[in-house]
Amino acid sequence: MEYLILTEQFCEENQGHSEGVNCFGYAKTGDGRFVTPKQAEKDLPKLFSGHKFTKVELEIADFKPDYTKTDVKVDQKFFVVERIENYLEKTITVVYSLNGELKKIEKEITDETATKTGYTSDMEVIIKEIESIKLEEPITKL
Amino acid sequence: MFDSNLIEQTCGATPPAGPSEFSVDTTDRFGNVLPTIIVNSNTTLDWRARDFRDVFLGQVTALNPTKENAINNLCDSLVAADLMKKIIWFAPLIGDNAADNSLNLDYPYNKYSQKVLWGGSPTHGAGFVQGNGTTSYGKIGLGSSALDPTNYSFGFFSLDTNVNPATIGEMGFSGNWNNGTYLQLSSSGVIGGSPAFCNKLYGDKLQAILANASGLIMGHVSSTRRAFSRNSTILAQSAASLGIYQGQTDDAILLGYYSTYSNRRIGAYIISDHLENAQITDLSNIINQFITDKGAVII
Numbered sequence: 001m002e003y004l005i006l007t008e009q010f011c012e013e014n015q016g017h018s019e020g021v022n023c024f025g026y027a028k029t030g031d032g033r034f035v036t037p038k039q040a041e042k043d044l045p046k047l048f049s050g051h052k053f054t055k056v057e058l059e060i061a062d063f064k065p066d067y068t069k070t071d072v073k074v075d076q077k078f079f080v081v082e083r084i085e086n087y088l089e090k091t092i093t094v095v096y097s098l099n100g101e102l103k104k105i106e107k108e109i110t111d112e113t114a115t116k117t118g119y120t121s122d123m124e125v126i127i128k129e130i131e132s133i134k135l136e137e138p139i140t141k142l
Numbered sequence: 143m144f145d146s147n148l149i150e151q152t153c154g155a156t157p158p159a160g161p162s163e164f165s166v167d168t169t170d171r172f173g174n175v176l177p178t179i180i181v182n183s184n185t186t187l188d189w190r191a192r193d194f195r196d197v198f199l200g201q202v203t204a205l206n207p208t209k210e211n212a213i214n215n216l217c218d219s220l221v222a223a224d225l226m227k228k229i230i231w232f233a234p235l236i237g238d239n240a241a242d243n244s245l246n247l248d249y250p251y252n253k254y255s256q257k258v259l260w261g262g263s264p265t266h267g268a269g270f271v272q273g274n275g276t277t278s279y280g281k282i283g284l285g286s287s288a289l290d291p292t293n294y295s296f297g298f299f300s301l302d303t304n305v306n307p308a309t310i311g312e313m314g315f316s317g318n319w320n321n322g323t324y325l326q327l328s329s330s331g332v333i334g335g336s337p338a339f340c341n342k343l344y345g346d347k348l349q350a351i352l353a354n355a356s357g358l359i360m361g362h363v364s365s366t367r368r369a370f371s372r373n374s375t376i377l378a379q380s381a382a383s384l385g386i387y388q389g390q391t392d393d394a395i396l397l398g399y400y401s402t403y404s405n406r407r408i409g410a411y412i413i414s415d416h417l418e419n420a421q422i423t424d425l426s427n428i429i430n431q432f433i434t435d436k437g438a439v440i441i
Contacts (some may be wrong), residue, residue, distance in 0.1 A: 021241050021244040022258055023262075036263070036277060037274055040262075040263045115236070
């Protein structure tokens with residue numbers, strides 16, 4: 001799919017811009033580029049008139065950061081990569097990156113906790129487990 | 143040409159006595175002033191269907207006969223099943239373009255709270271809207287005050303039986319709110335296990351994962367149950383306390399905003415009052431027929 005490469009400033013300045021029933025939206029690629037679909041030029045003609053942006057062909061995979069690299073998010077040595085709640089198998093799986101190394105925690109969702117608390121306690125268990133890991137830096141994001 | 147059988151009246155006025163008695167509200171539940179309607183004094187059952195149909199078709203770009211008939215049949219069926227009055231918001235996604243696909247069957251006017259604002263350029267195809275997997279979502283302004291947290295059903299018609307394994311999201315409802323509410327689907331294609339309404343407190347992206355399933359997928363919330371259904375089948379149900387919260391920050395309902403990798407094809411969106419099982423069956427039959435009528439293809 002074809003995208004336009006934007007600047008971060010352009011994205012920030014036009015966040016919330018709308019024309020008719022269309023509004024501006026953008027995404028950040030895995031390597032840090034800010035992009036919007038080329039179709040946006042037609043959806044938002046006022047916004048894009050007078051601007052020329054480089055076009056690039058991207059796949060969905062291009063939007064997934066390589067979490068095994070420590071420099072993906074230099075300000076966060078710990079962050080949650082994925083959280084999967086499987087209510088069929090009654091498990092919550094949290095995949096997280098710690099100093100560039102991927103780790104995984106899997107916990108069972110019990111009917112008792114699920115129905116009583118709407119999964120709050122399950123997440124508390126997971127968060128506590130993660131917090132128990134000795135980190136070089138505090139957790140900044142869950 | 144003036145038809146003496148037609149009596150023009152503004153909503154709210156008392157209908158004339160006749161073979162059938164019906165009441166007309168001046169405003170809908172959101173305070174929107176309803177349009178002037180034409181009531182045929184000889185008509186007993188379907189005048190309301192024609193009303194919705196005519197108002198909607200008056201707002202949407204001219205449709206071909208097939209799609210116009212699809213809307214006609216949809217309105218007739220919803221009224222005949224006594225479901226129209228249950229609907230809070232319904233996007234039939236009939237027009238294959240952003241403007242028409244933004245329209246709410248229940249109140250198709252240019253009002254933020256009623257029309258979808260499409261963000262990040264989703265695709266508007268033949269009877270569907272589809273996320274591009276990276277930027278796209280829809281947003282409606284129905285906020286916390288619009289929904290009774292103990293009385294609503296909501297969902298979407300999925301045209302996909304298979305979705306891209308690389309994707310993790312949905313183009314269904316998701317929560318942008320700090321305490322948003324959205325549907326949770328399981329990875330196996332069955333909405334199973336415990337009922338799963340989740341909120342953003344547990345993650346900053348959509349947690350609905352792959353569901354290789356087409357059909358009308360809905361969640362149902364009342365004071366006594368929360369349930370999931372696909373078409374007419376109740377897949378999971380609980381009488382547990384809800385733990386459902388309403389919008390706090392954005393005051394909007396989003397269609398796939400956090401599904402940053404969503405690419406599901408959606409044939410219709412719906413929000414209604416809480417539906418009982420028989421109503422779910424009726425609605426499923428009606429929406430499935432509507433999908434067929436309008437020519438949307440399940441893939």
